Amino acid sequence: MSDGQSRHLAIGLSGTGRHPAAWREPGARPTEVVRAQRWIDLVSRAGEAGADLVTLDDSFGAHPGLTTATDDRTDLLTGRVDAVLLASRVAPAVPGIGIVPTAVTTHTEPFHTSKAIATLDYVSTGRAGVELSIATSAADAALFGRREIAGDDSGTVELLAEAEDYAEVLRRLWDSWEDDAEIRDVATGRFVDRDRLHYIDFDGPRFSVRGPSITPRPPQGQPLIVAAADHGARSAELIGRVADVGFVPATDATAARASVDAIRSAQSAAGRTEETVHVFADLIVVLDADVATAAARLARLDEAAGIGIPRSAPVFVGTPADLVDHITELVGGTGVTGVRLQPATIPHDLDLIVAEVAPELQRRSGFGRAVTPVDGWSGTLRGRLGLPRPTNRYGTRTTSTAQAGVR
Numbered sequence: 001m002s003d004g005q006s007r008h009l010a011i012g013l014s015g016t017g018r019h020p021a022a023w024r025e026p027g028a029r030p031t032e033v034v035r036a037q038r039w040i041d042l043v044s045r046a047g048e049a050g051a052d053l054v055t056l057d058d059s060f061g062a063h064p065g066l067t068t069a070t071d072d073r074t075d076l077l078t079g080r081v082d083a084v085l086l087a088s089r090v091a092p093a094v095p096g097i098g099i100v101p102t103a104v105t106t107h108t109e110p111f112h113t114s115k116a117i118a119t120l121d122y123v124s125t126g127r128a129g130v131e132l133s134i135a136t137s138a139a140d141a142a143l144f145g146r147r148e149i150a151g152d153d154s155g156t157v158e159l160l161a162e163a164e165d166y167a168e169v170l171r172r173l174w175d176s177w178e179d180d181a182e183i184r185d186v187a188t189g190r191f192v193d194r195d196r197l198h199y200i201d202f203d204g205p206r207f208s209v210r211g212p213s214i215t216p217r218p219p220q221g222q223p224l225i226v227a228a229a230d231h232g233a234r235s236a237e238l239i240g241r242v243a244d245v246g247f248v249p250a251t252d253a254t255a256a257r258a259s260v261d262a263i264r265s266a267q268s269a270a271g272r273t274e275e276t277v278h279v280f281a282d283l284i285v286v287l288d289a290d291v292a293t294a295a296a297r298l299a300r301l302d303e304a305a306g307i308g309i310p311r312s313a314p315v316f317v318g319t320p321a322d323l324v325d326h327i328t329e330l331v332g333g334t335g336v337t338g339v340r341l342q343p344a345t346i347p348h349d350l351d352l353i354v355a356e357v358a359p360e361l362q363r364r365s366g367f368g369r370a371v372t373p374v375d376g377w378s379g380t381l382r383g384r385l386g387l388p389r390p391t392n393r394y395g396t397r398t399t400s401t402a403q404a405g406v407r
Helices: 036-048 083-093 110-123 138-144 153-175 233-242 253-269 291-305 320-331 348-365
Strands: 008-013 053-056 098-104 129-133 182-185 190-192 224-228 245-248 278-287 315-318 338-343
Touching: 008 036, 008 278, 008 348, 036 053, 036 083, 036 348, 053 083, 083 098, 083 110, 098 110, 098 224, 110 129, 110 153, 129 153, 153 224, 153 233, 224 233, 233 245, 233 253, 245 253, 253 278, 253 320, 278 291, 278 320, 278 348, 291 315, 315 320, 320 338, 320 348, 338 348
Parallel strands: 008 053, 008 338, 053 098, 098 129, 129 224, 224 245, 245 278, 278 315, 278 338
Antiparallel strands: 182 190
16 A cells, blocks of 8 residues: 655656667567657657656667677667757647656766756646766767777776766856846847856866856756766765755665665765655566566567666566565665666566556556655656755745746
8 A cells, every 4th residue: 555655756768778689579668769759659658658758778888798899799789869858849749758768977067968958848738857977888889989988997997986076067057147148128239148157167177168058048947967886886975955856776675775775875975865766676577478478579679689787777577466575575664765767678678667667556556646846846857856956056936836937
């Protein structure tokens, strides 16, 4: 039974599913991976499940499982589209649900990402976020040819520190326009009040960004910043220091509680104790009518690909009912406030999430229960998660939701 708390569902969409052989499955529509309508259909399905948000996976490398640029196993390669651009196409066509594409901080510039996500927030009417990801692969770096990636723990720590700076630059740029900076006064010819545009003057070891942005402050003020704890303790620290939502690879309630404690500790150290940081358990799911059938399907997929699912999150194999039991354990008294379910194959596992898992989660564990909007801040992704609209760090007055342009 539900304990009365509101909990949140995210669905992670990646190509034809997280398994490298998912594109071979019936109904996968692999030739349509680069077509917008397919993604509109998938995000709409997630909305039917009552999901608060979808994440759209992205990377600069080959399909997971290819470890070198010279690997000749081209059967594992599938088409990939830019997640941020895709989100801006999908968001206007699918109302209600939050859209959170991935941005790889290792090989992109925060200025470009800031205006792209601000634009996404406008076209989605306040439902945007961005999942920050790092790229530790030397093969990925070779595609760009402008930096080398250390293949040890120190290299990962440096990339995560870079991601932390990246998040700070994003937030400063989103704040660099005050909400009422645009005047648009035809009579005087004044389009913008220059006193309400601000240099951000970020000067660090990894970025030097003066600003301001070229895009007005987004409807949410600051779209959500999301991160996954897929690189050990340091990535959990990143969540506590800069994220609004973190995905943690919790195998059981004990691991979930430990991840929450680590994030809360980092949050406190960063002076963010008063802020809400949601922690979602992260699961890749292989579902079927019984455990044996699900396990056999996974074994068949592994054999077809020659590799298993890249383990950025625990892989759950079982029935929809078993999955609900497992999620109920993960959120029960651990401090976890939601779950992200990543289908191993699409549409099979996604369909079972929508038809069987989500309704039972709503009935038993408080998923999908409406959150009381903060200061009337409804209709946005922040509103769905009970998060307030951030005050502009450079501004001199608070702007209401209506003044910010969200209806």
